[in-house]
Every structure is written in structure tokens, then in C-alpha cells.
Amino acid sequence: MIGLTASFVLMLSAVTGAASSSAINIQPQALIQAAPVVLTSGSTEQKVRAYFADIPMLAEVARCESEFRQFNKDGSVLRGMAVASDLGVMQINEHYHGDTAKKLGYDIYTLEGNMAYAKYLYTKNGLSDWDASKPCWNKPAPKQVAVK
Numbered sequence: 703m704i705g706l707t708a709s710f711v712l713m714l715s716a717v718t719g720a721a722s723s724s725a726i727n728i729q730p731q732a733l734i735q736a737a738p739v740v741l742t743s744g745s746t747e748q749k750v751r752a753y754f755a756d757i758p759m760l761a762e763v764a765r766c767e768s769e770f771r772q773f774n775k776d777g778s779v780l781r782g783m784a785v786a787s788d789l790g791v792m793q794i795n796e797h798y799h800g801d802t803a804k805k806l807g808y809d810i811y812t813l814e815g816n817m818a819y820a821k822y823l824y825t826k827n828g829l830s831d832w833d834a835s836k837p838c839w840n841k842p843a844p845k846q847v848a849v850k
Contacts, residue, residue: 746770746813750791753817759839760792760824764817766838767793772813779811792820793832799823 747770754760764770771780772791782788787797794803794810799819806822809815823831832839 746772746791749813750817754821757821757824759829760817760820762839763820763829763832763835764791766835767791767832772816790816792816793835794819794823 747765750764750770751758751761754764767788768780768791770791774780779789780791782793785795788795789810791813794816796810800810803810803815803819806819808819808822810819829836829839
């Protein structure tokens with residue numbers, strides 16, 4: 703990583719015309735320690751909608767089940783309000799699905815694993831695993847009013 707830092711400094715020096723790294727005052731340690739990535743609701747929603755572009759109804763399920771949240775503000779995995787063993791953006795029940803998800807290589811505690819296991823469930827069972835939230839995601843599209 704230090705080699706990359708030195709390369710970056712040399713490249714930046716060439717672009718800015720600076721003769722040395724001290725002229726631009728870059729601290730190598732600052733480049734090594736990256737800030738943690740925090741997903742916002744919006745970015746999680748975009749990821750969910752993109753992942754389920756081929757099955758948009760699953761994105762609607764995620765909207766209803768978790769409001770597109772995988773994690774709480776404190777970084778812990780979102781758990782269901784009614785059923786605490788429901789996890790993440792797709793509210794996968796760890797009691798019923800945890801072992802199977804693990805055997806298949808899906809980490810339902812991560813956004814990617816939660817969505818991947820949801821897609822697996824969908825291919826196996828359709829939308830039946832989310833019947834409890836069906837009144838929310840199964841609403842017909844609002845009728846468009848013709849503008850004259």
C-alpha cells in the first residue's frame with residue numbers, strides 16, 4: 703500500500719508541478735485508512751431495485767418489508783418488529799431459513815446475501831414467503847388520469 707501511496711504522490715506531483723510530496727503535504731497514513739462506507743436508505747433502495755430489475759415485485763416486497771433498510775442506524779442488522787427473527791431488507795426469517803441459507807452460501811446478514819437468498823426463495827416458492835406483507839406490495843398500480 704505504501705508503494706501505491708508513493709506512486710500516487712509522484713503522479714500528483716507530475717500533474718500539479720510539485721517537486722516533492724512535502725510540497726503537497728500528503729500524509730501516507732491518511733491514504734491507507736479509508737473511511738467506512740455507510741449505506742443510506744437511498745443507496746440501498748437503488749441497489750435493491752437494480753438487483754431485482756428482472757423481478758421488480760421483489761423490490762416492492764423490500765419496500766413493504768423493510769423500507770429498503772438492511773441495517774439500523776447503529777449498524778446492527780434490521781430485525782422485524784413483529785417477528786425478531788426476520789432479518790434485513792427482505793426480512794428473511796433466520797429461524798426457518800438460516801441453516802439453508804448458510805448451506806447454500808448466502809449470508810443473510812449482508813445486503814447482498816439477503817437479496818440473493820430472497821431470489822432463491824422466489825424461484826422456489828414464488829412470493830408466498832412474503833404473504834404477510836401482501837396487502838402492501840400487491841396493490842394495483844394507481845390509475846393514470848388523462849390530462850386534457
